[in-house]
Amino acid sequence: MKNYTNTLLILPITLCLSQCIVVDENGNIEGTGAATQVPAGQAGFSQPLSASTGQGTVTVREGGNVLSTFSTASPNVEQTRWYSEQEQIAVKSRGNHGPATVQLFDSRTGAEKGRVMAYDIKNGQPAWAASMAE
Known part of the structure; x- marks a missing residue:
């Protein structure tokens, strides 16, 4: 029962942390995951x-x-x-x-x-x- 409880606690935390991507002030992506964050002030056309x-x-x-x-x-x-x-x-x-x-x-x-x-x-x-x- 103890392993089942630990698994229930660890799984949501792991999923949340694996979705983070940090973009530094130069636009370089640090880490991996599914979400992205565009740095402020870099809005514009994505394609011509x-x-x-x-x-x-x-x-x-x-x-x-x-x-x-x-x-x-x-x-x-x-x-x-x-x-x-x-x-x-x-x-x-x-x-x-x-x-x-x-x-x-x-x-x-x-x-x-x-x-x-x-x-x-x-x-x-x-x-x-x-x-x-x-």
């Missing part, structure tokens, strides 16, 4: 973002996960450019004919942050749309 275009839409993915999908001003998406280290994306779109619109979107939420007609981009302004001027 990618953008795919459709008829009047842009979808932003992080790895296989969809972060946002948003509609463009016009149905034909001509160009996309990452801005501000992939925090934002500039998109140039136009109809079957006529002028193009350049929009700035938040990569994670899909919220529109800015809009300008491509022919109004002059002297590199606004900076986020400079490469899409006509």
